[in-house]
Amino acid sequence: MATTSTTQTLSSPSTQEQPRTGTWDGGNEPFKASYGKLMMWFFLLSDAFTFAAFLTTYGLMRHRHLAYTGTNEAFEFSTAYWPIPDKVFNSFPGLHGVNLPLAFVALMTMILIFSSVTMVLAVEAGHRMDKKDVQKWLLWTILFGATFVSCQAWEWSHFIGGTEKGTLMVDGTRFFGANLQRNEYGPVLFADLFFFITGFHGTHVFSGICLLVWSFIATTNGTFEKRGHYEMVEKIGLYWHFVDLVWVFVFTFFYLV
Amino acid sequence: MAANIPTNAPVHGTPTVPHVEHDEHLHHDEHHEQSFLTKYIFSQDHKVIAKQFLITGIFWAIMGGALSSLFRLQLGWPESTMSWLTPVLGKWVEAGKLNPEFYLALVTMHGTIMVFFVLTAGLSGTFSNFLIPLQVGARDMASGFMNMLSYWFFFISSIIMFSSIFIETGPASAGWTIYPPLSALPQAIPGSGAGMTLWLVSMALFIISQLLGGVNYITTVINLRTRGMSMGKLPLTIWSFFLTAILGLLAFPVLFSAALLLIFDRSFGTSFFLSDIYIAGQALNNTGGSPILFQHLFWFLGHPEVYIVIMPAMGMVSEILATNSRKPIFGYRAMIGSLIGISLLSFVVWAHHMFVTGMNPFLGSVFMFLTLIIAVPSGVKVFNWLATLWRGNIRFTTAMLFSIGFVSLFISGGLTGIILGNAALDIQMHNTYFVVAHFHLVMGSSAFFGLFAGVYHWFPKMFGRMLDEKLGYVHFWLTFIGVYLVFMPMHYVGIAGFPRRYYAWTGFDSFSQFADLNKFISAAAIFAFIGQFIFIFNFFYSIWRGRRATENPWNSNTLEWTTPVIPGHGNWPGAIPAVHRWPYDYSKPGAEKDFIPQNVPYSQTQSSNLPNERETAE
Numbered sequence: 001m002a003t004t005s006t007t008q009t010l011s012s013p014s015t016q017e018q019p020r021t022g023t024w025d026g027g028n029e030p031f032k033a034s035y036g037k038l039m040m041w042f043f044l045l046s047d048a049f050t051f052a053a054f055l056t057t058y059g060l061m062r063h064r065h066l067a068y069t070g071t072n073e074a075f076e077f078s079t080a081y082w083p084i085p086d087k088v089f090n091s092f093p094g095l096h097g098v099n100l101p102l103a104f105v106a107l108m109t110m111i112l113i114f115s116s117v118t119m120v121l122a123v124e125a126g127h128r129m130d131k132k133d134v135q136k137w138l139l140w141t142i143l144f145g146a147t148f149v150s151c152q153a154w155e156w157s158h159f160i161g162g163t164e165k166g167t168l169m170v171d172g173t174r175f176f177g178a179n180l181q182r183n184e185y186g187p188v189l190f191a192d193l194f195f196f197i198t199g200f201h202g203t204h205v206f207s208g209i210c211l212l213v214w215s216f217i218a219t220t221n222g223t224f225e226k227r228g229h230y231e232m233v234e235k236i237g238l239y240w241h242f243v244d245l246v247w248v249f250v251f252t253f254f255y256l257v
Numbered sequence: 258m259a260a261n262i263p264t265n266a267p268v269h270g271t272p273t274v275p276h277v278e279h280d281e282h283l284h285h286d287e288h289h290e291q292s293f294l295t296k297y298i299f300s301q302d303h304k305v306i307a308k309q310f311l312i313t314g315i316f317w318a319i320m321g322g323a324l325s326s327l328f329r330l331q332l333g334w335p336e337s338t339m340s341w342l343t344p345v346l347g348k349w350v351e352a353g354k355l356n357p358e359f360y361l362a363l364v365t366m367h368g369t370i371m372v373f374f375v376l377t378a379g380l381s382g383t384f385s386n387f388l389i390p391l392q393v394g395a396r397d398m399a400s401g402f403m404n405m406l407s408y409w410f411f412f413i414s415s416i417i418m419f420s421s422i423f424i425e426t427g428p429a430s431a432g433w434t435i436y437p438p439l440s441a442l443p444q445a446i447p448g449s450g451a452g453m454t455l456w457l458v459s460m461a462l463f464i465i466s467q468l469l470g471g472v473n474y475i476t477t478v479i480n481l482r483t484r485g486m487s488m489g490k491l492p493l494t495i496w497s498f499f500l501t502a503i504l505g506l507l508a509f510p511v512l513f514s515a516a517l518l519l520i521f522d523r524s525f526g527t528s529f530f531l532s533d534i535y536i537a538g539q540a541l542n543n544t545g546g547s548p549i550l551f552q553h554l555f556w557f558l559g560h561p562e563v564y565i566v567i568m569p570a571m572g573m574v575s576e577i578l579a580t581n582s583r584k585p586i587f588g589y590r591a592m593i594g595s596l597i598g599i600s601l602l603s604f605v606v607w608a609h610h611m612f613v614t615g616m617n618p619f620l621g622s623v624f625m626f627l628t629l630i631i632a633v634p635s636g637v638k639v640f641n642w643l644a645t646l647w648r649g650n651i652r653f654t655t656a657m658l659f660s661i662g663f664v665s666l667f668i669s670g671g672l673t674g675i676i677l678g679n680a681a682l683d684i685q686m687h688n689t690y691f692v693v694a695h696f697h698l699v700m701g702s703s704a705f706f707g708l709f710a711g712v713y714h715w716f717p718k719m720f721g722r723m724l725d726e727k728l729g730y731v732h733f734w735l736t737f738i739g740v741y742l743v744f745m746p747m748h749y750v751g752i753a754g755f756p757r758r759y760y761a762w763t764g765f766d767s768f769s770q771f772a773d774l775n776k777f778i779s780a781a782a783i784f785a786f787i788g789q790f791i792f793i794f795n796f797f798y799s800i801w802r803g804r805r806a807t808e809n810p811w812n813s814n815t816l817e818w819t820t821p822v823i824p825g826h827g828n829w830p831g832a833i834p835a836v837h838r839w840p841y842d843y844s845k846p847g848a849e850k851d852f853i854p855q856n857v858p859y860s861q862t863q864s865s866n867l868p869n870e871r872e873t874a875e
Contacts, residue, residue: 017860018484025486035477038399042472053514054518061546061547188527192528200517
């Protein structure tokens with residue numbers, strides 16, 4: 001209280017003191033990432049929880065159903081137990097009647113992983129401000145992504161169409177294929193979860209393709225070049241890698257375990 | 258959008274030039290002419306968006322309160338005729354009686370509206386938006402455009418929820434927790450028809466709004482703090498909004514999953530939550546699903562949700578208590594620690610809402626153990642609030658009264674939480690009014706008190722005018738007394754075994770003894786609801802006619818009070834102030850005044866600097 005005068009005299013030269021400037025002291029970006037990139041990361045974190053809830057649902061539902069205990073050779077589809085994925089997903093387009101367990105889905109997965117590689121190359125080209133390369137690699141990514149979605153469409157249609165034999169349902173009728181209410185491969189929830197989770201993932205891939213097409217157009221128009229950076233490609237890349245990563249989990253749950 | 262990407266150019270101002278222009282994260286400080294539409298409707302200014310959230314929230318609060326008054330009428334006077342309500346309720350009053358299914362719809366909508374639309378969107382939406390940029394020292398949110406979208410998604414969601422009240426089959430009626438199978442089967446109750454569909458669509462949009470808002474709040478706190486505003490110098494309000502946003506970001510997507518699965522069960526014939534159901538003598542095809550799974554998914558959101566509701570109130574109360582006690586907040590770091598503790602624990606206790614679902618008792622005891630641990634950080638907070646008040650130079654502003662009221666309600670409601678956290682006791686109490694009384698005190702009323710405290714405290718910064726103090730006092734005492742008159746007796750009827758969720762309880766002789774208390778509770782509830790109109794009047798009157806505010810009416814330390822009385826878009830006309838000290842330098846020994854704002858450097862306060870602070874000043 002009584003020291004007003006000292007305050008006055010002391011303050012004049014050193015009022016200009018600057019606040020601290022450490023990583024977390026404000027006035028900068030502590031993660032060295034722009035707000036847009038941070039937002040994408042947080043959105044992905046949030047989305048991861050959505051997928052985690054679905055995969056937890058898958059785990060719980062599978063746990064609620066009986067597992068098949070017989071030998072692999074003697075396996076037949078029945079609504080009484082959860083099917084063996086090898087027996088459900090064993091066909092390949094153009095190779096009718098050949099037993100190729102998980103061959104097609106392995107191919108799909110490879111294609112999606114390749115699309116991640118081309119995405120990395122697009123982002124890298126963006127760092128170099130190489131418009132031509134960005135275009136090239138974006139186009140490859142779009143192509144691989146679209147191929148993946150098409151493969152999934154085939155997988156779905158085959159799953160819906162069913163086998164020639166079908167399965168005798170509880171009500172005495174023979175049912176072929178699967179929909180959301182009935183399923184020849186096993187308990188109805190197997191089909192429900194298959195459609196729901198791969199569908200939700202497929203929607204994500206589709207949205208990713210839309211974003212990629214948009215960024216391809218923007219690249220071609222020189223929007224990013226004018227902006228001086230290709231950060232938008234990088235953000236879409238983050239999303240794209242996330243969708244690929246989720247597929248690895250979906251693949252593991254539905255096809256491998 | 259991406260044109261706003263911050264340039265890393267002149268961040269750490271050169272030491273020779275004083276207060277060098279801070280990096281312009283957003284080029285918003287220019288005061289360009291705006292049309293009415295861009296200034297007040299589709300505004301990207303966080304302050305306008307905050308007011309939009311607040312006023313929408315007030316609308317919903319009146320709605321939610323009115324619905325509760327309606328069902329309290331039924332509970333208090335179950336034998337009376339309700340035909341006088343026909344002009345309002347129309348066909349829902351049949352032969353002088355409230356339609357029982359509509360009663361359930363009323364309770365459902367009351368819960369949904371209060372929890373999501375008022376105490377989540379109205380509370381966080383208002384104050385996170387308003388205070389984060391102002392208190393961290395930013396021109397605006399990281400993305401003003403997404404912030405605007407956040408409000409408009411909430412608005413569309415509100416419209417859909419509101420319209421569901423007026424459809425022929427009535428709004429959703431399965432409780433705010435919408436447990437299947439009741440919510441999944443339109444045959445089960447009229448409200449599970451179109452009303453439930455609208456509920457789910459509305460909530461999906463609401464979740465998108467929360468996500469857009471949440472990523473903005475988090476990113477703004479991380480990236481847009483002004484120079485010197487380290488995490489350890491943030492006001493506790495910002496810490497609470499920051500952690501609330503993180504909770505919302507991680508919890509709401511799980512509700513989204515549950516809602517999506519439920520939509521499929523309802524509309525596309527899947528069986529995720531349904532199994533072996535006979536309805537009206539008919540067997541349904543659904544097999545293999547689990548309604549308990551829905552409860553797990555729901556409460557994984559639902560429990561963090563109660564902290565999403567209460568934590569912003571905690572943060573604001575901490576700030577207001579310190580300011581009006583003219584004392585530093587007691588245990589600043591402990592306050593942050595306990596907020597983080599509560600945030601972490603909130604994700605591992607959800608099943609304490611499900612003790613009566615027949616869960617494994619061992620699992621129940623694990624969740625009980627984790628639940629009771631929450632008493633520790635909560636206790637730390639209460640202790641610190643009381644210690645902040647202790648021997649303070651208290652200024653009883655209206656905001657201060659509501660903050661003290663908050664602490665009182667939080668203690669009263671929190672104590673019964675310890676009772677209900679015990680699985681053995683919860684199984685006894687779960688379906689009684691004891692639970693209703695508990696959560697209405699600890700999260701409902703407390704959060705409302707936090708909201709009121711916030712409005713009274715920051716109204717001058719929002720509208721440049723003061724709310725009327727006298728009306729504020731009347732409002733406080735009516736509300737405070739009203740809330741206790743409603744919820745204290747409710748504990749007694751609950752302990753005595755009066756069941757919740759019942760429309761008609763007069764058919765049971767054993768419950769007739771509760772008739773008087775029920776009447777009393779109803780009268781008190783309606784009385785407290787009517788008291789709120791004093792606030793509504795005060796609020797709207799003061800926007801235009803209130804006493805003009807000064808720049809810093811509460812002599813507060815935080816940055817928002819360094820802006821002009823009515824800050825423009827961009828908040829500070831000149832450079833953004835830099836921050837040198839924590840926000841709680843109240844009544845510092847040796848200081849000239851009893852407060853030292855955060856932007857005052859230590860070199861200007863030699864008389865009050867502590868030994869370690871003198872060093873930094875040189």
